[in-house]
Amino acid sequence: MTKCKSAIDRRRLIKGTGAALAGVLAAPRIGRAEGKTIRIGMPTILSGRVAQLGTSSRNAVYLELEKINAAGGLAGRPIEMIIRDSKGKPDEAARVVRDLVNTDGCEIILNAEATSGSFAVHEVVRDLGTLCLHSISETSSLTADPKLHIPNAFRLARQGVHDSIVGGSYAAGIAKAKGLKTWMTCSPDYAYGRETTGLFVDYVKQFAPNVEFVSEAWPRLFQPDYTEVITKILQVKPQALYSCLWGGDLTSFIDQGNIYSLFTQIETFAVNMADYTALTVVKNLPSGIHSGNRYIKTFPKTAANAAWADAYRAKYNEYPTTWSWQNAAAMNFLAVAAKKINSTDGKKLAEALRGLTIESPFGADGKLTIRADDHTVIYYAIGWGTTIPTEPYLPDVTPGDWNQILELEAEWKKKNHYV
Amino acid sequence: MDLSALLNCVTSPACIVTQATSGLIIGTLLFLVAAGLTLIFGVLKVTNFTHGSFYMLGAYFALTIFKLTGSYLLTLFGGAALTAVVALMFERLFISRVYGRNVLMQLLVCYGFVLIFDDAVKFIWGPDFKAMGMPAAFQSPPLLIAGGVVPKYYLFLVGVTTAIAIVLWLVVERTRFGKTVRAAALNPAMVSALGINIGVLYGLVFALGGLLAGFAGALAAPVRSLTPGMGFSVLIESFIVTVIGGMGSIGGALIGSVLIGLIRTFGSIGFPLFTEGLMYLFMVVVLISRPTGLFGREFA
Numbered sequence: 237m238t239k240c241k242s243a244i245d246r247r248r249l250i251k252g253t254g255a256a257l258a259g260v261l262a263a264p265r266i267g268r269a270e271g272k273t274i275r276i277g278m279p280t281i282l283s284g285r286v287a288q289l290g291t292s293s294r295n296a297v298y299l300e301l302e303k304i305n306a307a308g309g310l311a312g313r314p315i316e317m318i319i320r321d322s323k324g325k326p327d328e329a330a331r332v333v334r335d336l337v338n339t340d341g342c343e344i345i346l347n348a349e350a351t352s353g354s355f356a357v358h359e360v361v362r363d364l365g366t367l368c369l370h371s372i373s374e375t376s377s378l379t380a381d382p383k384l385h386i387p388n389a390f391r392l393a394r395q396g397v398h399d400s401i402v403g404g405s406y407a408a409g410i411a412k413a414k415g416l417k418t419w420m421t422c423s424p425d426y427a428y429g430r431e432t433t434g435l436f437v438d439y440v441k442q443f444a445p446n447v448e449f450v451s452e453a454w455p456r457l458f459q460p461d462y463t464e465v466i467t468k469i470l471q472v473k474p475q476a477l478y479s480c481l482w483g484g485d486l487t488s489f490i491d492q493g494n495i496y497s498l499f500t501q502i503e504t505f506a507v508n509m510a511d512y513t514a515l516t517v518v519k520n521l522p523s524g525i526h527s528g529n530r531y532i533k534t535f536p537k538t539a540a541n542a543a544w545a546d547a548y549r550a551k552y553n554e555y556p557t558t559w560s561w562q563n564a565a566a567m568n569f570l571a572v573a574a575k576k577i578n579s580t581d582g583k584k585l586a587e588a589l590r591g592l593t594i595e596s597p598f599g600a601d602g603k604l605t606i607r608a609d610d611h612t613v614i615y616y617a618i619g620w621g622t623t624i625p626t627e628p629y630l631p632d633v634t635p636g637d638w639n640q641i642l643e644l645e646a647e648w649k650k651k652n653h654y655v
Numbered sequence: 656m657d658l659s660a661l662l663n664c665v666t667s668p669a670c671i672v673t674q675a676t677s678g679l680i681i682g683t684l685l686f687l688v689a690a691g692l693t694l695i696f697g698v699l700k701v702t703n704f705t706h707g708s709f710y711m712l713g714a715y716f717a718l719t720i721f722k723l724t725g726s727y728l729l730t731l732f733g734g735a736a737l738t739a740v741v742a743l744m745f746e747r748l749f750i751s752r753v754y755g756r757n758v759l760m761q762l763l764v765c766y767g768f769v770l771i772f773d774d775a776v777k778f779i780w781g782p783d784f785k786a787m788g789m790p791a792a793f794q795s796p797p798l799l800i801a802g803g804v805v806p807k808y809y810l811f812l813v814g815v816t817t818a819i820a821i822v823l824w825l826v827v828e829r830t831r832f833g834k835t836v837r838a839a840a841l842n843p844a845m846v847s848a849l850g851i852n853i854g855v856l857y858g859l860v861f862a863l864g865g866l867l868a869g870f871a872g873a874l875a876a877p878v879r880s881l882t883p884g885m886g887f888s889v890l891i892e893s894f895i896v897t898v899i900g901g902m903g904s905i906g907g908a909l910i911g912s913v914l915i916g917l918i919r920t921f922g923s924i925g926f927p928l929f930t931e932g933l934m935y936l937f938m939v940v941v942l943i944s945r946p947t948g949l950f951g952r953e954f955a
Binding site for chain 2: 283284285287288291451452453454456458459460461463464465467468470471472483484485487488491492494495496497513517518519520
């Protein structure tokens, strides 16, 4: 009898402890929803080689946060950012997002992870149903693939397929004008490098069928020495070279290519050159490198864009990056959507974001739109030009034609069985 | 695989000159790092996993000294000297405590300091990548030698590395210090019994290894971007070189690094999708045919 009674007491104790724990764990979420502040969780990369991705994203978020909170926050609720470092590991990014939602009570996720992390985060928010804005990943399939489509996730970043269409069209124009028939590629050997280069090659050939890609080089990501790549390029002697190397890899390639006078011999198209992170670090930037805009203060050439860049620089003593404008745009979309419906409910915000157009300094014509069918941002400023070694670095930009971009994107989706 | 391109290259004097000099260029920087690594292993029997960090520190010290002085000569020697000081302090204060211990313990100490050095660099110089820029004296078009293209800076780099290699050989082979170091590599107990302070000797050897890595970093700084953690990739390649050449053999490190350089340059033409793999394949072939490396474990 005594044994039976103590077993019952133990069961009651376990049940009671479990119930108390559940209440404690749920408390932040319940308390937060009823309270004033709204927490937005932001997993990102704040350490390692690509720490600038996270730091420049965070900078832009705080720049917009000040303005949004000064205007009353989201539907009267001031925003509190909870930012966590995933160190660039997808499994860590997924764990961080679960923590942000379940433990820290975040009602919205602003996902500033690179592509591999973004796909991991996407599956977590699919499971949790939390509103999520992807502000970094440029891999088109994240929103193009219908299998990945969920009602609560949106992409507020440029897309690889858009950049390739504009780049391909621009490069084909230069190829025809200058008779550049033989081309070579030199891109980092990982998913982004392979996909972006493949798309660029496809579109250049589509716009200029006479162009021939005679050779390729695939240096390792973060490879420090490009000597054998550069000497191979000099050996092959293509008339034009395409590269999607970025960041420190690109600056190493430029520095090493310079001492071989590579860029005086070969017309070079480096899609990631016109980014302040590369432009301001390379000490001897050659003139005449063709590049797409990542973020440039002078494109679009509007007072609003220049003012935003100046405000960013005044606050952080450095130039903004493409990751900066994308995160700023994400915050602006949230603010407008919340004001429109006067609510911070995740489902209602998602509904409001679908098809939403906002005024933005980053828009090609002063506006950005989130496309309703696949939740991705369009009409952002996108174009190519040639670099000079001093400010404004990319003085004349040939803007992309969004009608052409959307038409060719639709064809690309059909070709990949996304529609 | 593009064997026809490779065949075209080896039958063209211009291509041979360009690729061979490129291979030499890649190899010489690797040699400086690998020589320090193999020297430390040969004498102290320690696999110094922080060696890549010394290369990184050499590059960052060079960045700062060049910014302050504008003199590349000062930059080169200053960067190397400061790295040697750090290496000496690391040896005296930390790694000397795990001599003779389990290799796992040594690995843990070294790895801990890899992370510490990476964070220190991030804290002092910032997390973003940096570029030193090419000194003005080398900002001119490359030379044409037998139809091949050779940048002036790389000629300087090969010249400096050759000079360092000769000085190193002279120190090891022709000086009393070198004789003592070779003796300590063979029998440290006997050297100690003869009244030589083995602790000081070990510290100096470690500092010499750090000096070599620091030189490599300072020589690389004008052409490579500097990032925290940049020492890791060069560490892996230097291990491959020392394995191929033979742990403890400086001569082996020289041969191994030049071979790796040539494999990369000619390999990138014939096997563009497998250039990295060729390096590892070569290492495997050497290990299978000569497990102690091309020049064994002799200290030369």
